[in-house]
Amino acid sequence: MSSSLLQLRSVSKTFGNTRALRGIDLELGAGEVLGLIGENGAGKSTLIKILSGVQAPDRGGTILWNGGAVQFASPHEAIAAGIATIHQELAYCGHLTVAENLLLGERWPRRAWGGVHWPRLHEEARCRLARFQLDIPTTRTFSGLTSAQKQEVAIARALNRNARLLILDEPTASLSEPEVERLFAHLERLRSEGVAILYVSHRLHEILKLTNRIAVLRDGELIATYPTADATVNRMVKDMVGRPLDQVYPRHRARTPGAPVLELDAVGHDGLFADISFKLRAGEILGLAGLVGAGRSELARAIYGLYPCHHGSMRLKGQPWKPRSAHDALAAGLVYLPEERKRQSLVLDHSVRDAISIGFTDRLARRGMIREREEQSAVADAMRRHDVRAGNAGQPVGTLSGGNQQKAILARWLERRPDVVILDEPTRGVDVGAKAEIHKLIDQLAGSGRAVLLISSDLPEVLGMSDRILVLHHGTIAAEFAGDARTQENVILAASGLFPARP
Amino acid sequence: MRFWLLPLILLGEIALFTALSGQSFSPASGATSYFRSYFADLLCQSAPVLLLAFGMTVILMTAGIDLSAGSMVALVACAMASFPAGPGFWWTAVPAGLALALLLGATNGALIAWLDVPPIIATLGTMILYRGLCFVVMGDLEKSPFLNVPAYEWLGQPGGAALLLALTFALGGCWLKRSRWLREILMLGGNPVAARYAGIPASRRIVQVYTLAGGLAFLAALAFTARNSSVSASSLTGLELQVIVAVVLGGTRVQGGAGSLLGSFYGVLIIAVMDEGLRGAAQWGARNLPFKLSHLEYILLGLLLVVGVWLNTRGRKPADNRPPG
């Protein structure tokens, strides 16, 4: 194909002994949207880093851009060539203004004598935001924006650089449905303007909806590319995993939940959530759905004792529950698995053993000293039970794949045998195989009589796993669904505040 | 951490400086007694720094730093020096010194944990404050009641110094290495947010760490005053940097989350041997070099620090070079 904008010819990348990419051949034409899928560790991020100039490929392969061979030595060169990338984790300068962040790395308008022309800088920034119908004051400090606003500014920033190829790595991970719709509308427009798009996502329905063609990576190799018209979810999953995987959510637990374990009565925290009441029963999985920013994680943190409750009251196992710290919660048999693994759960260069045993050192210690032999066997047990795959327990936890990191954190908390488990996005950024294993663990957890509160933005997951679903909208409960009312449409409507009054 | 690196540097130093000092061991038995007194001296000389290095290592593990260590020791010593000498010193000045030291340490901890002041700023402030209080207590005087306290001098002799060090390093170190407390400290230093999600009582631990450092500063004050017998308001200025250099040289990271007590031990000794050795080799230097050999100490210290830390970090790959998780 002579019209192709980007061509990769046997591009490889090796880290020490691991070959992250092996001989990738790929092409992408102007105005085309290519979906790149694969499990975690399949090499997607590495490929993106090579294309965006963050890392250099091994010798031997060639990248043809616009027909000429290129070697990007830095992100700067890739940007200059017209390749814009929105990385999975947003990087921004929190103390600078929106305008400065938007134009960071570009030439700022100058006055005749060389000084920065501040009014024109802000004017320029306003124009760029206006193209995306964003109305954010450009003099605001960036760290003061909501996470959705940050994501939108990041997209506006990347799209404005006269890009001819736009790479998006999991751009919707922290966006809610209407924001995703808006993003897709922007992408659609760019495509019609002739911009090529490389779209990476775990969300297969987005891939099906948005792309023209799909490329599947597995273990660093390009397994297949085919037009989206020929793709089905089953085929994609089979190519990613290498085996067909049943998409059925496991359910082996009893149908009748037990007594209420956690009861909330009109709980509120000014500015975050208000008037939250529900009962969580033993052996039950209660789904907590809602848009990002609806107050789900904040509510969880309040139950876990990290945020204060200004209003209302809680009861845990029949007793009044007024935790002052997470320490209280753990002692009372309540655990919380936070949403961001790397930032909120792990010290990446500590060993897998330390990462797991920190959850139950109180049981391993005598007179303040940890009994090492018991620790070893306890950790080995926990790793086996929760299927944490690591070379050995001494290796840094940061070297594990996302799925195994997540299972290690689950092991850390579930080994405490808690009565109430709050899971916040337990499968975010986790590959398909590990996801199924985590779902199985959650089902077993409820089956053994624990009460589970499941927070998730993955609609099929929340629908498939939960017995009941609470939907939060702007910090209040918009609706509760059980039985056949648990449909995708109902949850989306309620999350957007469009569902009629609470039943 | 290359475990052989620090002992090797230490041995190399001892060999080099023994050679340069022009010591001759004509009867072979002379060597044993020479080295016995050499090490005894080394231990007494570096006891205060070693004790402070213990506390500083734990503080660095929490991603903190203590710039007030030197001022703290000086203030405790000054406070004790204002008590009258005599046997009564043991049950008035010494307990008062301990209480003061714990209070000073806890103040650092409280500023950092409860008021959320970054450690480098909090302890910079208390460094100036504590040093200022030394002048308030002492004025321009130099006091030495320690000479007239029975058995006090023994603390500065090899036996006493060895006892202090054995108590802290052998017993304290053994307990600490396997303790749950240290695990929590390391997680707190490695990722404070994750530590709070993991239910670690962060504020309490931080206050404990700095109070512990206060207690060790008290021991250091004992060791220092027992050996030097007099103290003034400007004693021990700059000691904190010496301690920090030793601990960092020993392989403890300033970013927190990891560290080694044994490494700090070696770090202090390496600096002490160099200090002592340059003094011993002064004659050789005067004959062969165009500058005072003792002036070389600063340069060697700087080089040692950079080279030591560099060798320790070289094995680790920078984070962005890792294969994606």
Place this chain on the structure above:
Amino acid sequence: MTHGRFSPSLRRRLLFLLIGNVVLLLAIAVTMKQGGSFADVLTRCGPDVAPVVLAGIGMTGIICTGAIDLSIASIIVVAGTVFGILARRQMPPLLCFAACVGTALLLSITNGLLIRALRLPAIIITLAGLALYRGVALVLADVAIPGFGGSIDLPRDEYHSPGKQFATPLLLLALGGALIWEWFAVTPRRWLALGSSEEACRLAGLNPHAIRRSAFAVGGLFLGLAALLYVTQIQFIEPARLALGFELQVIGAVILGGTNIFGGEGGYGGTALGALFLYFTGQWMTYAGISPYFQEAITGAIIIGVIGLDCGLHRRRKRMEELA
């Protein structure tokens, strides 16, 4: 139009320092005894604060990038020693001054380069520099001055002109230039960007190492001026004892001025106000007859008090933001 350049917390700190300095000046005027001259306080202020303010301006840029320079006192020592050696050899004064500034500039640039070359944190490199540069100064003096006895004396007056005659104009010129440059140049904003997020800078196509190097280079220039004013005010240059603890005094002024010790936030104006605040506090204590033995303790208490209060007030909000 502020273009959102000051965060609310920084604005609050600047306001506090501004009011604080005025209040202190009033207090000095009130407590001044018969025969004391208020004009005298103001004229003496320039030479006295100039080294701290200028070194502080340099340090501000470095701290804004998220780095720190603990070696500035030792760099001043080397610059001072070079200056002293040349002056003793009766070199023309202007050459001596240029050598003093140039030495500081060179060493500061070296710091920046070493951080990159060895890939070690700035605090480690400059902690090593703190020891190493002082040693270099001593060895240099040993080698260059026969029979060096520990101090270099500078008898002739023309070698003292920057510190003794032109300190205030030089300070005002440098400070004014720095403030204007900071307001209109891109580079200081890049320092703040780097201090906020190195990753964001890299992904935006900026070179973080070049930005950090520029902070050390500009820092070196101001440090050179500070060194010049510092050493030309004194009669003897003692490399072993000169400027001991100066780096902490400077860092104290910088953070009192509202610069975030972890980078990303701060500015020159705050640093100048912070240095003045500490200086006027000391002056007021002297005029108020407070024993000099208490002064250091009070200075320490002020640093702790102001910053402790500021941090403590935002503690709860910061804690919650950190968790989210």
